[in-house]
Amino acid sequence: MKFKLLVAVFGLVLSASTSAMAAGDAAAGEGKAAACFGCHMPDGNSVVDQFPKLAGQHEKYTVKQLSEFKSMKRKNDIMLGMAAALTDEDMADLAAYFASKTGTPAMADDSKVALGQDIYRGGNMTSGVAACMGCHGPDGAGNPAAGYPSLAGQHPAYTIAQLNAFHDGTRDNDQASMMRNITARMTKDEIEAVANYIATLK
Ligand code: HEC
Ligand code: HEC
Known part of the structure; x- marks a missing residue:
């Protein structure tokens, strides 16, 4: 009786964890990431500023x-x-690989950083812009569970291009x-x- 219950509980836990997240394998991801390196670099810190850095990004995102x-x-x-031929497992492995890398700060225009810091940390109360920090965290590390x-x-x-795309609605995949x-x-x-303030965060 006890044994049966244990088996049932174990089975439940197992199926819950596999369906909730197919855990990526960073080592397998490295083997699959060669096609990405030309733009995103092997360490995930792209050098061309139109190509986003992927280093340290959360797997789920x-x-x-x-x-x-x-x-x-x-x-x-x-x-x-690039994504058309990827399976769910490939995506999880690639995400685990780039998540395992460490991000580096980017070049910023110093003259813009002070205003950027005000908005990032406090938003704009007059126009109703929410503080970025509230969701993306005080040091820009984000929140993996919340997405x-x-x-x-x-x-x-890259950040400017994405913010403009959200502004125009050409990027509309935000929950x-x-x-x-x-x-x-x-x-x-x-x-x-x-965007310039974000570049300085680490
Ligand atoms: C020819 C250059 C190029 C190659 C090769 C490439 N990417 Fe990209 N990648 C881009 C560009 C450009 C963007 C920005 C797209 C946009 O503006 O929405 C991007 C965006 C991304 C994003 C979104 C990042 C974010 O912060 O939202 C991910 C994830 C990504 N690429 C992963 C990959 C993976 C994994 C591969 C290899 C399988 C790959 N890329 C290959 C150019 C490339
Ligand atoms: C209420 C929570 C919330 C607040 C506040 C917020 N964000 Fe976001 N942000 C998100 C979510 C959720 C996404 C991911 C959308 C997706 O899944 O594609 C995101 C995505 C982004 C991206 C795209 C990242 C990439 O790699 O492509 C940028 C850039 C960004 N936010 C900047 C900002 C800035 C700047 C502010 C402040 C002015 C801000 N966010 C405030 C929730 C928030």
Whole structure:
């Protein structure tokens, strides 16, 4: 009787954990990531500022982006081509590989960092821009469980492009329109400033 119960409980735990997250294998991911290195670099710290850094990004967020490039919920021709042939297991392994790398700070325009810091930490009370820190954390590390990506050390050019895309609605894969609602209230100067501040975070 006791044994049967134990088997039943063990079975439940096992199926719950496998369905909740197919844990990625970073070593397997390294073998699959060669096709990514040309743009994102082997250590995930891209040098071309149009290509995002992937180093240290949370696995769950990266898997979400890859599967949404594949389904075209997030629209980008280059990444559609890269993600089209990936299986769920490939995505999990690639995400685990890049999550295991350490991010480096990016180049920032110092003249924009002070305004960027104000917005990141305090938002803009007049126009109703929420403080980025509330979701992405005081040091830009994000919140893996909630699906808030790490931003620290990202290239300003990439961050500006994404904030503009949320603002225009050309990127609309943010749950509950969180980023579209925030960027709708932001000016061009605020977007540039906060992107430069984010580049300095580590
Ligand atoms: C030819 C260059 C190129 C290659 C090769 C490439 N990428 Fe990308 N990747 C990009 C660009 C450009 C973007 C930004 C897309 C956008 O603006 O939405 C991007 C975005 C991403 C993102 C979203 C990052 C974020 O912070 O939201 C992930 C994840 C990603 N790539 C993973 C990969 C993986 C894994 C591979 C290899 C299988 C790969 N990429 C190969 C150019 C490339
Ligand atoms: C209410 C929570 C919340 C707040 C506040 C918030 N964000 Fe986000 N942000 C998100 C979520 C959720 C995503 C991921 C969307 C997705 O899954 O594609 C995101 C994604 C992003 C991305 C895309 C990252 C990438 O690698 O492509 C950037 C850039 C970003 N946020 C910047 C900001 C900035 C700057 C602020 C402050 C002005 C801010 N966020 C405030 C929730 C938030």
